[in-house]
Amino acid sequence: MNSGSFWAMGGYARFVWPCFAFVGAVLAWNLWSAWNLVGAARVRAARAFAMAAHDNS
Amino acid sequence: MWTWFYRLSSPPYVYRTAAACMPWLLGGAALAIAYGVVDGLAFAPPDYQQGDAFRIIYVHAPSAWLSLFAYMTMAVAGGIGLIWRIKMGHAVAAASAPIGASFTLAALVTGSLWGRPMWGTYWAWDPRLTSELILLFLYVGVMALRSAFDDPNRGDRAAALLAVVGMVNVPIIHFSVVWWNSLHQGATVAKLGKPEMPGSMLWPLLAMLFGFMLFYGAVLCIRLRGEVLNRERQSAWVREAIGS
Amino acid sequence: MRPGAGTTLLLVLRRELLLGFRRPDQVVQPLVFFLIVTTLFPLGLSVQLSLLREMAPGVLWVAALLSSLLSLEGLFKSDADDGTLEQLVLSGQGLYVIVVAKTLAHWLVSGAALLLVSPLVATALAIPWAAFPVMFLSLGLGTLTLSWLGAIGAGLTVSLKRGNVLLSLIVLPLAMPLLIFGAGATDRAIAGTNALGALYLLGALCVLTCTLAPFAAAAALKVTME
Numbered sequence: 001m002n003s004g005s006f007w008a009m010g011g012y013a014r015f016v017w018p019c020f021a022f023v024g025a026v027l028a029w030n031l032w033s034a035w036n037l038v039g040a041a042r043v044r045a046a047r048a049f050a051m052a053a054h055d056n057s
Numbered sequence: 058m059w060t061w062f063y064r065l066s067s068p069p070y071v072y073r074t075a076a077a078c079m080p081w082l083l084g085g086a087a088l089a090i091a092y093g094v095v096d097g098l099a100f101a102p103p104d105y106q107q108g109d110a111f112r113i114i115y116v117h118a119p120s121a122w123l124s125l126f127a128y129m130t131m132a133v134a135g136g137i138g139l140i141w142r143i144k145m146g147h148a149v150a151a152a153s154a155p156i157g158a159s160f161t162l163a164a165l166v167t168g169s170l171w172g173r174p175m176w177g178t179y180w181a182w183d184p185r186l187t188s189e190l191i192l193l194f195l196y197v198g199v200m201a202l203r204s205a206f207d208d209p210n211r212g213d214r215a216a217a218l219l220a221v222v223g224m225v226n227v228p229i230i231h232f233s234v235v236w237w238n239s240l241h242q243g244a245t246v247a248k249l250g251k252p253e254m255p256g257s258m259l260w261p262l263l264a265m266l267f268g269f270m271l272f273y274g275a276v277l278c279i280r281l282r283g284e285v286l287n288r289e290r291q292s293a294w295v296r297e298a299i300g301s
Numbered sequence: 302m303r304p305g306a307g308t309t310l311l312l313v314l315r316r317e318l319l320l321g322f323r324r325p326d327q328v329v330q331p332l333v334f335f336l337i338v339t340t341l342f343p344l345g346l347s348v349q350l351s352l353l354r355e356m357a358p359g360v361l362w363v364a365a366l367l368s369s370l371l372s373l374e375g376l377f378k379s380d381a382d383d384g385t386l387e388q389l390v391l392s393g394q395g396l397y398v399i400v401v402a403k404t405l406a407h408w409l410v411s412g413a414a415l416l417l418v419s420p421l422v423a424t425a426l427a428i429p430w431a432a433f434p435v436m437f438l439s440l441g442l443g444t445l446t447l448s449w450l451g452a453i454g455a456g457l458t459v460s461l462k463r464g465n466v467l468l469s470l471i472v473l474p475l476a477m478p479l480l481i482f483g484a485g486a487t488d489r490a491i492a493g494t495n496a497l498g499a500l501y502l503l504g505a506l507c508v509l510t511c512t513l514a515p516f517a518a519a520a521a522l523k524v525t526m527e
């Protein structure tokens with residue numbers, strides 16, 4: 001099977017490849033969004049401690 | 058056995074365990090998905106009816122399955138949080154919701170794109186796609202309800218209740234949509250269905266299903282840590298966990 | 302001496318009905334909305350009578366759904382605003398019974414009123430008279446089920462400032478099976494075929510919701526009011 005017919009997907013290329021691309025994007029978004037959440041949570045927690053330390057001092 | 062359950066209700070334990078599990082889950086997911094994609098796209102034989110278009114099943118079916126699985130997890134975890142007042146249950150529910158919603162969207166988009174060569178139209182109110190659409194609405198409702206409350210505890214509990222109510226409804230909704238569809242669709246519309254599945258087609262599909270599940274676990278671990286931090290911000294153990 | 306469940310039910314029911322009748326505009330406005338929405342569809346689609354008859358069940362049901370949603374907001378809201386709801390939650394009377402009473406009263410005032418107006422609307426939508434009994438039954442069961450479902454949503458959103466859109470967002474997906482069976486039953490009645498299957502399904506849905514929803518709604522009230 002040559003590479004040309006692989007990319008053509010039997011004529012259905014314009015349906016198959018966008019599907020895989022979209023799902024790949026969803027997977028990527030999930031990872032990115034999850035990391036974002038943890039990062040923001042860490043910042044917020046650090047800020048909470050800074051404020052608590054400030055209040056106690 | 059119950060010690061394990063009690064440990065799961067402890068935020069620092071969950072925080073550490075999630076960090077430990079995540080790389081394994083993600084690695085396993087990458088391997089399974091890589092194998093599934095390569096085998097499914099390059100080596101599985103084309104379906105005699107649908108040609109190469111059937112390969113969309115390798116992303117559509119796992120997405121749809123995950124959308125349902127994440128909803129069940131969200132509802133059960135929320136229910137545990139509601140009944141036994143275990144905050145980690147709410148954390149798991151909150152972490153699962155956006156993941157599940159994103160995969161519902163993926164199932165809808167891939168289903169629609171698959172429908173175009175099969176039915177000639179991007180949307181034909183196929184019972185499975187319609188159920189997925191309603192599932193998306195249910196997800197949005199739960200997420201919107203959680204964020205509508207100023208008090209995060211109330212938000213968690215309200216969202217958990219809604220998720221449980223929704224879970225009871227999912228089979229009803231699916232049944233009613235199938236019933237409705239049987240009234241209106243002629244036999245000429247091909248179902249968004251499984252082609253005949255010899256082993257060479259089936260293995261990549263199973264690998265993709267497995268890989269997506271592992272991926273869900275991995276992302277859940279990451280999100281869960283964020284949710285735990287947000288809920289336990291005031292606790293002493295968090296200070297040590299983050300460092301200064 | 303604590304009054305029994307039956308007494309509580311009747312007392313709350315009576316109170317709700319009295320309050321409902323004292324504010325007739327709360328009853329009339331959703332009805333007018335129902336009439337207006339049913340007018341919108343033919344105007345927007347400009348169809349002939351035969352086509353109108355085909356879309357009639359769907360139009361009727363969507364309009365009934367939307368106007369029921371409007372009145373759902375007030376199910377717990379007015380009591381929450383003046384503190385009565387807190388008293389009820391704290392009263393130690395089974396919240397289940399109170400929720401049942403309030404929902405029943407709400408249905409009597411809104412859904413039943415819809416039923417009374419429905420022949421008018423049905424005629425406007427060219428539904429044949431032969432289909433009226435099935436239409437009545439399906440609307441009756443459907444609006445009742447919707448009141449129960451809506452009670453859950455109302456309980457969840459009662460403490461929110463602008464909860465009415467969220468209420469609709471929550472209730473509508475859950476109400477889709479209702480719409481499917483109800484419109485389906487009316488559709489079959491218009492076509493002259495046997496609507497019994499759809500009516501049974503609708504009835505089953507109604508019974509399921511009537512028994513389980515008050516638990517969920519009571520739990521929702523406890524969650525949001527604690």
